[in-house]
Amino acid sequence: MKIILTFLVIVLLYGNLNAQWAELNSGVTTTLYSISAVSNDYAWACGANGVVIRTTDGGTTWTNASSPVLRPTMAFYNVLANSSTKAFVAGMNAAGDSTFVFMTLTGGTNWAVVFSQAGGFVDGVWTSGGLDGFMFGNPVGGNWSLYQTNSAGGGWYSITPALPQAGAEAGYSNTFAVFGTRVWFGTNSGKIYYSTNSGSTFTAQNLGVASDTAMSMCFNGPGLGLASANSKLFTTTNAGINWAQISIPGTQTISGLAGYSLKWFAARGKDIYYSTNQGANWILQYSAPGTSTYSQIVSSRVSAGTSIAFFAIRYNGGISKLLTTTGINKVGDEIPSKFDLAQNFPNPFNPVTKIKYLVAKNSNVNITVFDVTGKEVSYLINEFHTAGTYEINFDGSKLTSGIYFYKMTVNDFSLVKKMTLIK
Numbered sequence: 001m002k003i004i005l006t007f008l009v010i011v012l013l014y015g016n017l018n019a020q021w022a023e024l025n026s027g028v029t030t031t032l033y034s035i036s037a038v039s040n041d042y043a044w045a046c047g048a049n050g051v052v053i054r055t056t057d058g059g060t061t062w063t064n065a066s067s068p069v070l071r072p073t074m075a076f077y078n079v080l081a082n083s084s085t086k087a088f089v090a091g092m093n094a095a096g097d098s099t100f101v102f103m104t105l106t107g108g109t110n111w112a113v114v115f116s117q118a119g120g121f122v123d124g125v126w127t128s129g130g131l132d133g134f135m136f137g138n139p140v141g142g143n144w145s146l147y148q149t150n151s152a153g154g155g156w157y158s159i160t161p162a163l164p165q166a167g168a169e170a171g172y173s174n175t176f177a178v179f180g181t182r183v184w185f186g187t188n189s190g191k192i193y194y195s196t197n198s199g200s201t202f203t204a205q206n207l208g209v210a211s212d213t214a215m216s217m218c219f220n221g222p223g224l225g226l227a228s229a230n231s232k233l234f235t236t237t238n239a240g241i242n243w244a245q246i247s248i249p250g251t252q253t254i255s256g257l258a259g260y261s262l263k264w265f266a267a268r269g270k271d272i273y274y275s276t277n278q279g280a281n282w283i284l285q286y287s288a289p290g291t292s293t294y295s296q297i298v299s300s301r302v303s304a305g306t307s308i309a310f311f312a313i314r315y316n317g318g319i320s321k322l323l324t325t326t327g328i329n330k331v332g333d334e335i336p337s338k339f340d341l342a343q344n345f346p347n348p349f350n351p352v353t354k355i356k357y358l359v360a361k362n363s364n365v366n367i368t369v370f371d372v373t374g375k376e377v378s379y380l381i382n383e384f385h386t387a388g389t390y391e392i393n394f395d396g397s398k399l400t401s402g403i404y405f406y407k408m409t410v411n412d413f414s415l416v417k418k419m420t421l422i423k
Contacts, residue, residue: 046076065108139165186214228254256297292316332389
């Protein structure tokens with residue numbers, strides 16, 4: 001009993017440290033333009049003054065991944081991470097008249113130029129992690145700069161036939177999306193180009209705002225996507241054949257979009273908004289400290305079990321992170337009279353048990369698992385819920401037998417339950 005009471009004191013005192021968004025110490029104050037997360041643990045970011053940083057522990061520590069090859073006079077606007085050791089960065093020289101793409105296979109110890117172009121600007125680089133990949137950049141000589149690779153990014157060849165530039169249109173860094181063989185990239189004329197064959201051929205899609213620049217886009221599936229054009233937001237459920245403008249709070253530029261399934265995060269100014277229904281409704285979920293605004297938000301491409309990490313970068317070198325879960329099952333829409341956390345079933349368990357909880361009103365819900373010392377061993381849930389009854393499975397296969405506690409926190413409500421793992 002003494003152990004349990006001691007644990008309850010620890011959880012009640014320190015449970016609020018598990019805020020939904022956490023500020024990470026990037027170690028830099030330089031503008032960050034782009035971030036790429038391979039997994040919840042491995043992420044790379046780049047920015048002005050030749051800055052390239054990476055983390056291998058989920059953002060707890062960031063290390064310098066630059067080298068003398070990446071000169072501090074260069075600015076890097078796009079990064080793609082394939083692993084903890086392999087990444088690409090694209091940027092401009094100090095004169096602003098040439099663009100370069102560098103690749104590292106050694107975690108940033110060594111970099112090699114794999115592409116260069118006079119008069120161009122590379123907006124986005126993507127590879128599957130295998131041999132194939134796609135790259136797009138601003139038009140040069142009247143044609144878009146479109147390239148493919150079949151050598152894991154070691155070499156790039158121009159796509160033919162060329163895609164002609166329409167008027168004075170140009171691209172915008174990081175404004176592109178890839179889902180399977182489908183590719184989208186944005187322009188400064190309210191137009192999105194779309195390919196169904198990995199970039200070999202493109203057709204144009206129009207947002208209906210010719211004077212606005214497509215600033216960000218993301219697809220959570222082959223058809224479900226969002227795109228922003230300056231301060232406007234658009235949704236599609238059919239891969240962009242039709243785009244419809246939707247409302248979102250605020251007036252500033254929407255600089256980043258990321259999500260999974262029907263759930264979305266949008267970075268606008270210094271705020272992050274959240275939607276659970278393909279953008280039909282939004283709530284303000286987080287405001288960054290200080291005055292610096294966000295430049296991009298991304299999700300990890302490889303989730304850890306039922307969790308996905310989201311990273312959002314700012315112009316002052318700030319990085320925010322959210323770790324959220326996807327394995328939540330809503331089992332009832334009837335609005336409960338109160339918040340509650342049920343006893344897990346079965347209990348004792350080996351190694352999986354089910355946890356049911358009640359959400360009395362639309363709220364952000366946090367459920368965390370601790371051992372008897374108060375150490376966090378699993379971060380189950382940390383996301384917005386509409387009112388209703390939910391269930392989530394907890395897998396203790398990586399834990400040793402013993403007593404564990406799980407705590408639910410919603411606003412001023414908190415409740416702790418005990419469970420026993422027997423292997």
